[in-house]
Amino acid sequence: MPMPWTYRHASKEFAGFLADVKLRMALESDNMAYTAVDGVFQVFRRRLTAEQGLAFASVLPSVLRAMFVKDWAPAEHPVPFTDRRTLTREVRAVRPHHNLTPDSAIEDTAWALRRCIDQRDLDRVLARLPEGAVAYWRVDVEDPRELDQRIV
DSSP states (O other): OOOOHHHHHHHHHHHHHHHHHHHHHHHOHHHHHHHHHHHHHHHTTTSSSSHHHHHHTSSOOOHHHHHHHOOOOOSOOOOOOOOOHHHHHHHHHHSSSOOOOOTTTHHHHHHHHHHHOOHHHHHHHHHHHHTTHHHOOOOOSSSSSGOOOOOO
């Protein structure tokens, strides 16, 4: 079996994702983008069991998969999803002294994520996760081609 593309080109794939995040969030550095995405991932995974989180991680590119599971201590009882404003406050509370994450961070991360993966795989996994997971990763765009996978 050949090496999966996501392993062979992990740096290129991650750089493209971070470029999209910086563009959408109007951030200046990879560090700022990383902090925002890390917050978005932490808030999402807090609402999942380990089994659910691993199912989600399985459709992520290799570096994002590693980010998603890094330092994760799955809770015995995940917390429920809530409204977008509350979720965004949680995202911004991750490393609060080094966080310039905009209020649009969740949707912006979802936009960038959808552009770097097969959305059918993501949607299939999200449909099996707790209520609120689909809404968390929903992106509203006028032209669906905007979300076309950029690196295939």
